[in-house]
Each structure stands twice: as C-alpha cells, then as structure tokens.
Amino acid sequence: MTDRTGRYDVAIIGAGVCGANIARKLSQYELKVALLEKEIDVSLGTSKANSGIVHGGFHDNKKYLKARLELKGALMFERLHDELDFPFERCGIVVVALHEDELRTIEQLYLQGVENGVIGIEMCSRERMLELEPKLSSDTVGGLYAPSGGIVEPYRFVFSLVESARKNGVDLVTEFAAALARREGDDWIITALDGREIRAKYVVNSAGLFADTLSKAFGAEDFAIKPRKGEYYLLDKMTKAKPNRVIFPVPTAVSKGMLIIPTVEGTVLIGPTASAVEDKEDFSTTRVELEKILQSARTMIPSISETDVITSFAGLRPVCGEDFIIELSAKAPHLVQVAAIQSPGLTASPAIGEYVKDLLKKDGLRLVEKPDWDPCVEKVRRARDLSPWELDEMVAKDPAYGDIVCRCERVSEAEIVKAIRAGHTTLDGIKYVTRAQMGRCQGGFCTYKIIKILMRETGMGYEEVTKRGGGSYVLRGEL
Amino acid sequence: MKQLKFDAAVIGGGAAGMSAAAELRSRGCSALVIEREEELGGILMQCIHNGFGLIEFNEELSGPEFAQKIEERAVASGIEALCGTTVLEIRQEGGFHVVYGVSSRHGVVRVEAKAVVLAMGCRERNRGNIRIPGSRPSGVYTAGLAQRLVNIDGYIPGKDVVIIGSGDIGLIMARRLSWSGCKIHGVVEILPYPSGLTRNIVQCLEDFGIPLYLSHLTTNIRGKDRVQGVEITPVENGAVRYDKSFEIPCDTVLLSVGLVPENELSRNLGVEINPATNGPWVDSRLMTNIPGVFACGNVLHVHDLVDYVAEEARRAGAFAADWLAGASPQRELRLKTGSNVRYLNPSKVDPDRENKIYLRSMVVKNGAVLEARIDGRVVKSIKKAHVQPSEMLFLTLGPKDLAEPDQRTASQSAQVEIAIV
Numbered sequence: 001m002t003d004r005t006g007r008y009d010v011a012i013i014g015a016g017v018c019g020a021n022i023a024r025k026l027s028q029y030e031l032k033v034a035l036l037e038k039e040i041d042v043s044l045g046t047s048k049a050n051s052g053i054v055h056g057g058f059h060d061n062k063k064y065l066k067a068r069l070e071l072k073g074a075l076m077f078e079r080l081h082d083e084l085d086f087p088f089e090r091c092g093i094v095v096v097a098l099h100e101d102e103l104r105t106i107e108q109l110y111l112q113g114v115e116n117g118v119i120g121i122e123m124c125s126r127e128r129m130l131e132l133e134p135k136l137s138s139d140t141v142g143g144l145y146a147p148s149g150g151i152v153e154p155y156r157f158v159f160s161l162v163e164s165a166r167k168n169g170v171d172l173v174t175e176f177a178a179a180l181a182r183r184e185g186d187d188w189i190i191t192a193l194d195g196r197e198i199r200a201k202y203v204v205n206s207a208g209l210f211a212d213t214l215s216k217a218f219g220a221e222d223f224a225i226k227p228r229k230g231e232y233y234l235l236d237k238m239t240k241a242k243p244n245r246v247i248f249p250v251p252t253a254v255s256k257g258m259l260i261i262p263t264v265e266g267t268v269l270i271g272p273t274a275s276a277v278e279d280k281e282d283f284s285t286t287r288v289e290l291e292k293i294l295q296s297a298r299t300m301i302p303s304i305s306e307t308d309v310i311t312s313f314a315g316l317r318p319v320c321g322e323d324f325i326i327e328l329s330a331k332a333p334h335l336v337q338v339a340a341i342q343s344p345g346l347t348a349s350p351a352i353g354e355y356v357k358d359l360l361k362k363d364g365l366r367l368v369e370k371p372d373w374d375p376c377v378e379k380v381r382r383a384r385d386l387s388p389w390e391l392d393e394m395v396a397k398d399p400a401y402g403d404i405v406c407r408c409e410r411v412s413e414a415e416i417v418k419a420i421r422a423g424h425t426t427l428d429g430i431k432y433v434t435r436a437q438m439g440r441c442q443g444g445f446c447t448y449k450i451i452k453i454l455m456r457e458t459g460m461g462y463e464e465v466t467k468r469g470g471g472s473y474v475l476r477g478e479l
Numbered sequence: 480m481k482q483l484k485f486d487a488a489v490i491g492g493g494a495a496g497m498s499a500a501a502e503l504r505s506r507g508c509s510a511l512v513i514e515r516e517e518e519l520g521g522i523l524m525q526c527i528h529n530g531f532g533l534i535e536f537n538e539e540l541s542g543p544e545f546a547q548k549i550e551e552r553a554v555a556s557g558i559e560a561l562c563g564t565t566v567l568e569i570r571q572e573g574g575f576h577v578v579y580g581v582s583s584r585h586g587v588v589r590v591e592a593k594a595v596v597l598a599m600g601c602r603e604r605n606r607g608n609i610r611i612p613g614s615r616p617s618g619v620y621t622a623g624l625a626q627r628l629v630n631i632d633g634y635i636p637g638k639d640v641v642i643i644g645s646g647d648i649g650l651i652m653a654r655r656l657s658w659s660g661c662k663i664h665g666v667v668e669i670l671p672y673p674s675g676l677t678r679n680i681v682q683c684l685e686d687f688g689i690p691l692y693l694s695h696l697t698t699n700i701r702g703k704d705r706v707q708g709v710e711i712t713p714v715e716n717g718a719v720r721y722d723k724s725f726e727i728p729c730d731t732v733l734l735s736v737g738l739v740p741e742n743e744l745s746r747n748l749g750v751e752i753n754p755a756t757n758g759p760w761v762d763s764r765l766m767t768n769i770p771g772v773f774a775c776g777n778v779l780h781v782h783d784l785v786d787y788v789a790e791e792a793r794r795a796g797a798f799a800a801d802w803l804a805g806a807s808p809q810r811e812l813r814l815k816t817g818s819n820v821r822y823l824n825p826s827k828v829d830p831d832r833e834n835k836i837y838l839r840s841m842v843v844k845n846g847a848v849l850e851a852r853i854d855g856r857v858v859k860s861i862k863k864a865h866v867q868p869s870e871m872l873f874l875t876l877g878p879k880d881l882a883e884p885d886q887r888t889a890s891q892s893a894q895v896e897i898a899i900v
Binding site: 282 | 480515563565567568579581582583584585586587589602603605606607608610612613614615616617618620621623624627628629631632633634635636637638659698699701703704705730731743746
C-alpha cells in the first residue's frame with residue numbers, strides 16, 4: 001500500500017469528490033498516482049454530507065470559475081453513470097416563488113440560465129408549477145423549471161470513482177493524515193502524523209476543509225478556509241410529501257436556501273441550513289437550526305411532517321471567498337491548489353478532474369494515455385432494485401442474495417460482503433456503500449447482523465469494530 | 480421459482496403470527512407462517528427476563544419460554560413455516576393474495592393465499608424520530624438492539640449508560656446492564672409520568688437506585704468518536720428550561736422512546752393506516768380495508784403484554800377462518816373515540832356477538848369510569864381504580880349492550896362512543 005522507497009508522479013491529498021475525480025482522470029495516463037486520505041475510508045468529509053445535486057446551471061454567472069466548471073461537469077454525469085456504479089437521475093429542478101416579488105428573481109435566474117446555455121429552462125406560471133409539483137403550497141405564484149438538474153448519491157459517486165482509479169493503478173492510502181511537507185531534490189516528501197512518508201513529484205491539495213493548513217505545510221499560499229455548517233433532515237421514503245423534482249426556494253444574496261430533495265434512493269432530504277462555525281470537525285446538529293429546516297420546507301410543501309424524520313445530520317462547506325480556488329501554486333513548486341470547493345462542487349467535480357489534469361500538464365507533467373485504461377467498474381446488483389424473478393436468479397448464483405440483512409432498505413448479505421471485500425470495514429463505510437442501517441430503523445434491526453458479518457469476513461475481534469475508525473468503537477466488552 | 484398455495488399466509492412468526500396460524504389450523508384451514516429470522520419466536524427470543532405468560536398460561540415465563548409454548552401449540556395444530564424468509568411484497572394477482580418472499584435456501588418463493596394475516600410486529604423509534612440534536616458518535620443504540628447484543632450475542636455495548644425514555648425495554652435493559660457490571664446514570668423521561676409498566680419502574684430502577692428524571696428533555700448528545708455525554712433539560716409547566724440544562728457524562732446512550740408498528744408491507748399493499756395507532760384500520764373481524772387481509776399483534780397497535788397479543792391474534796385467526804368459510808357479520812356499528820380515549824381497536828363492533836375492544840387512555844386518572852354510549856345513552860360502564868396511557872385497557876360489548884332499545888331508531892349509522900370519565 002504505502003510506497004516508502006518508490007516515487008509517485010502525483011500525490012493527491014484528500015479523497016473527497018475532487019480528489020477522487022482527479023485520481024480517476026489521472027489513472028488514464030501512464031503515471032504512478034497516490035490518493036491520500038486521513039480518514040479510514042474515502043468520502044467521509046464534505047463529500048459525505050451535502051445535498052447530492054447536479055445543479056441546473058442557472059444560479060451563478062459564467063464570470064465565476066465555479067459556474068463554468070458546473071456547466072461542464074453537469075454534462076459529464078450520464079457517461080460517468082454508464083461507466084461507474086452510482087445512482088444518478090436527471091429528475092429536474094424547480095425554483096418556487098411564493099410571492100409576486102420573488103418572480104423578479106426568477107426572471108433573473110431564467111435569463112442567467114439562458115445565457116449559460118442551459119437546455120430546456122423555462123419560466124412557469126402557478127398552474128404550470130402545480131402541474132409539475134402538485135404537492136407545492138397553494139401560495140405558489142410561479143417559478144422556474146430546469147429539466148437538466150439531477151440527483152446523485154454523493155458518497156457512492158466517490159466510492160465508485162476511487163474504485164475505478166484503483167482498478168487502473170492508483171494507490172489509495174487511508175489513515176494518512178498529511179501533516180508536513182519538504183523538498184528533497186525535485187520531489188516533495190509528505191509526512192503523515194504517524195510518521196509515514198510519501199515521495200511525489202507533483203502534489204494536488206484537495207484537502208477540503210483542511211486545504212488551508214495543508215497549503216501552509218507546503219509553504220504555499222496563505223488563505224483561510226471557514227467551515228459553514230449545513231444541517232439536514234432525512235425523511236422516510238414512505239413520506240407523502242415527496243416531490244418529483246428538486247425544489248429550491250428563491251435564492252437570497254447569500255444562499256441558495258433550503259431545498260426539498262427527492263433522493264435517488266427514494267428518501268427525501270430537506271436542508272441545508274447555513275451557519276458559520278469555527279470547529280472543522282463539528283458535525284453536530286442543533287435544535288435551532290433543525291427547526292428552521294422544517295419551517296422553511298413547509299412553506300413550499302405544507303404536508304412535510306416531523307413524523308417522517310428518520311435522522312438528521314450536518315455537513316461543512318469549505319468556504320473561502322465566493323469562487324473556487326483551483327490553480328498552480330505561485331509559491332510552492334509543482335503544487336496544484338483545489339480549495340474552497342463549496343456548492344456546486346459536486347456538480348463541477350468531473351470537470352475539476354479535467355481542469356486539474358490540464359494544470360498539471362501545463363506544469364510539465366507528461367501525459368501518455370494508457371492503452372488498456374478501463375473506464376468501467378462492476379455494477380453490483382442490489383436486491384432492492386430487482387424484481388422477484390431477477391432476485392430468484394441472483395440467489396441461484398449466490399445464495400447470500402437471499403439473506404436480507406437490512407429490511408428497511410432491503411440489503412442482502414451478498415451486498416454487504418462485497419462492500420467489506422472492497423475495503424469498507426466500518427459500520428459507516430458499509431452503510432454508505434450498501435444503505436444497510438440507512439433506512440427508517442437506522443440500524444436498530446441490522447447492526448448486530450452487520451457486526452457479525454464484518455467479524456467473520458475480516459477476522460476482526462469485537463473490540464476492533466468501529467462506526468468510522470478512530471475511537472468510534474461499537475462494543476465495550478463480552479459477557 | 481418455488482410456488483405454494485395455502486388458505487392463509489401469515490406474515491411474521493412471533494407470538495401473533497404463530498397464534499393466528501394455530502387458530503386457523505384448528506379450524507381446518509391450511510396456514511403458512513413466513514418468518515424472516517432463522518427460528519420462530521420473534522422479539523420474544525431476546526427477552527430473557529420473566530413476566531410473560533401470567534394471563535395466557537397462568538404462570539410466569541421468560542420470553543423464549545413463552546415463545547416455545549406458543550410454538551408447541553402451533554406445531555401441534557399443524558402449521559407450516561418458512562423461516563429465514565423475508566417477505567418482499569404482497570400483491571393481488573388473479574383474485575388471490577400473492578406473497579413473495581426470499582431466502583438463501585429457496586430463492587424467491589411465491590405463495591398464493593386466499594387470506595393474509597399481517598403479524599409483522601413493530602420497530603423501535605430511534606434518535607432521528609425524536610429529533611435529538613448533537614453530534615453523531617458511536618454508542619447510541621435503541622434499547623432493543625442493546626438487548627439483542629447482550630442477551631443473544633454476548634456483548635456489552637458500553638459501561639456508563641444513560642437511558643432516554645422510560646419505555647419497558649429501556650427499564651428492563653437498565654436492570655440487565657446493571658447486572659452485567661455497567662453503571663446506569665439515569666433514565667430520562669420527557670413526560671411527568673413513566674411510559675413503562677409500574678412493576679418495571681420498581682423492579683428495574685428503584686431496586687437498583689437508578690435515578691429517573693421525569694419531565695426532562697434530552698437536548699444534546701455530545702462526543703466526536705464515541706458518546707461522551709448527554710445534556711438534559713428540565714421541562715417546567717410546558718416550558719423547556721435551557722437555563723437549567725445539565726450534562727450527564729456517559730459512553731453509551733440507549734433509546735427507549737416508543738414503538739412503531741411496521742406497516743410498510745401493508746401500506747404498499749394499499750392497507751389504510753390509522754394515524755392514532757400507526758396500524759391498519761380494522762373492522763369488527765380485525766380485517767383491514769382489503770378483503771381477506773387481517774391484522775393482529777403489534778403491527779395493529781403496540782401492546783403492553785404479549786399475552787394480549789396472543790389473545791388478539793387468536794381472534795384474528797378465527798375471524799380469518801370464518802371469512803374463508805364465507806361468513807360475514809350482518810351489520811357493524813362504528814366505534815367512536817370519546818373523551819380521554821386515544822384509540823380503540825377494532826374500530827367497529829358486530830352487535831350480534833361478543834366483541835373485545837382494546838383501548839388506551841390519554842390521561843392519568845384515579846377513580847375513572849370507562850363508558851360506552853349509544854346516542855348519549857350509557858350502555859355499559861366499568862369502574863377503574865387507575866388509568867394511564869402506558870397501560871392498555873379493554874372492555875367487551877355484546878348483543879345485550881348493543882341491542883337497540885327501540886327498533887324504530889335502529890340504523891346502520893349508529894355509533895358506539897367510548898369515553899373515560
């Protein structure tokens with residue numbers, strides 16, 4: 001795994017959605033690439049907890065890099081969806097105006113969308129809005145419809161990108177908390193908190209919330225990433241309030257507002273809030289913010305009920321100014337900064353992969369395409385997606401498909417075993433890959449089964465089982 | 480695909496499912512129980528404490544003992560069971576109810592049945608359902624999950640425990656974990672009275688000196704990797720007193736904050752759900768709005784005692800057998816919840832026979848009277864020394880109570896109102 005003596009052409013620090021896209025892009029070329037992640041699994045930072053949206057391309061002006069990358073990235077998802085194994089659907093986005101005044105902003109968004117070349121964007125009357133989304137409030141006066149917007153499961157996207165990158169030769173090094181960097185000859189030596197070292201000629205800083213401290217470790221630009229917390233509620237898929245498309249309120253000067261998102265897997269997500277916090281590891285939810293979510297969501301869809309809530313969570317946006325920072329460092333050699341990737345970072349991320357590849361090329365990295373690059377990964381069959389007849393066939397091939405471990409999300413033992421064998425050896429890792437523990441019972445019925453399978457497959461003792469690595473142990477003793 | 484045909488398919492092999500199936504068999508109907516776990520018994524198998532069976536078997540049993548007795552009865556009656564089989568869906572196909580289930584042994588099994596008895600039980604409400612804010616560390620479990628880990632798998636989930644909610648499973652776990660060397664730092668209940676049975680408050684908390692914080696809200700769970708503490712806040716006259724919040728350090732939080740009938744299969748089948756119980760609306764025969772689909776046990780409404788579950792399920796089995804034989808009530812009267820009554824189950828009665836009705840009070844009250852009225856006329860009244868929401872009540876109404884005093888006013892729209900005064 002770790003390569004102490006060898007030298008990487010490129011080391012990418014941070015295995016979130018940007019790092020993963022960059023790694024997969026670079027895996028197309030004859031390069032030795034390391035993807036370094038401080039956590040026990042990939043996608044556990046900002047990429048885990050966000051709205052999971054492929055944006056509609058009308059919120060930002062093209063003068064911003066983030067808008068240009070958003071427009072380009074949004075168009076790349078069909079192909080990625082074909083090649084990789086993650087849920088994605090172009091369900092469309094509506095922006096709902098609840099007062100006459102808001103229609104002016106709607107018109108501005110429409111004009112910006114048209115200028116940005118968004119296909120199919122339209123302004124909607126009240127009648128048209130209610131036809132598209134019958135559950136909207138009767139206060140609706142009109143709105144905007146962007147059919148090209150979509151939804152994606154962000155962590156599955158990252159997992160699949162990383163799987164593809166690894167399949168094509170990228171080394172993933174987890175629990176590598178990059179702390180120090182020094183020059184040795186023409187190379188960077190990156191030292192982790194535990195003393196491990198990685199040598200690389202080029203480095204990409206895609207460390208998310210920690211891109212600022214990492215930049216300093218490389219003696220590069222001095223900027224400050226401020227975490228901005230977004231809290232969410234997740235609603236049961238049985239909710240009667242599920243819309244057909246992503247519902248946005250009319251944005252304000254500072255925020256796109258709190259959304260109602262029908263997720264690809266059938267649940268409904270409402271949020272996010274936006275509040276500045278100090279601690280980059282503060283993923284706690286707060287009573288005050290959570291209350292705002294329900295209030296705001298109900299102004300758009302009044303039938304949203306707190307009895308549908310199955311969990312709440314928070315994510316942190318890495319904020320520094322208004323735009324993304326994606327550039328070659330002017331101070332440190334062979335370092336690409338990929339920082340301040342807040343919304344629409346997920347949408348833009350495939351384009352960010354390309355953009356960073358071009359920056360590296362500009363900086364002298366030789367890119368020779370691999371003749372045998374394989375863009376595709378195995379698409380794992382999921383019990384919940386199969387008809388009874390298809391499932392019967394799967395059980396004939398692999399009986400573990402017949403043991404349903406997670407009843408709420410209908411996840412079979414076969415899927416859990418595959419996730420563990422792919423390296424996801426924590427309860428959260430298994431959850432994000434398979435959805436087991438993610439449904440309405442939140443693991444009440446299946447956690448003990450997953451612990452058993454995990455111990456059997458890995459040979460772990462009970463004391464080694466964790467929720468997400470570190471000190472998040474699950475059991476504290478035996479009888 | 481394996482194909483089977485039965486008079487009745489029973490979904491769930493706990494106390495309810497086994498009892499309903501046994502009754503169907505004893506009335507000459509073929510019955511198949513479909514159970515997702517590898518053995519019958521349901522949640523009883525992890526309830527190794529005593530207190531079961533006092534009504535049903537007239538002796539005090541542990542959960543597994545109770546399950547075994549019910550199973551023996553069911554097996555003797557000749558039921559068939561498919562264990563390790565998860566039901567995927569129930570559909571209507573060609574005049575039959577068709578149940579699709581999957582297991583590793585048989586693959587997908589297609590069961591054609593004339594009648595279906597829903598007996599899937601309930602699940603525990605969790606942290607998200609009651610919306611406790613804070614961080615999301617490990618060490619937060621529902622009480623039932625902890626019970627399973629301790630009693631069956633042999634693991635201790637944590638050493639310093641705070642229990643949120645005073646439901647019975649949480650109380651039982653307070654005692655269970657105390658016996659296993661854990662320290663229970665308190666039980667936190669938002670209501671001014673406990674949610675669990677009085678006997679459990681005494682035997683599981685008071686006997687162990689465990690503090691019970693009534694009228695306290697859990698306002699935060701703290702901890703980055705593992706739980707480090709919970710913040711609790713008194714509620715005084717309906718106001719949450721954040722100025723009086725305090726923290727209890729702990730490494731484990733158990734939630735015992737209520738149970739919810741598991742009706743996702745029922746909903747997908749088109750069964751209408753009563754929001755007061757989260758279980759199906761059923762008529763005097765415990766039949767749902769879908770002809771031939773019956774419900775009983777905790778999937779219908781959450782019971783206090785498994786003895787009541789077994790009793791209700793037996794009736795459901797009998798009603799299903801009657802329905803299969805083509806019998807149906809000549810008329811039904813609607814039951815209406817009157818003052819202080821949260822729900823009634825079933826929601827209709829058959830005036831031509833005895834009807835057993837389960838109900839829950841909305842209030843704590845001493846010297847209460849349970850009253851059934853038709854058009855304001857009291858037809859039955861029962862004195863109760865004490866009623867409280869956590870203790871289920873029942874009453875029976877028969878032809879004598881429901882007879883029309885004046886044939887001229889007899890009508891289909893007559894309602895029986897049941898109230899606690």
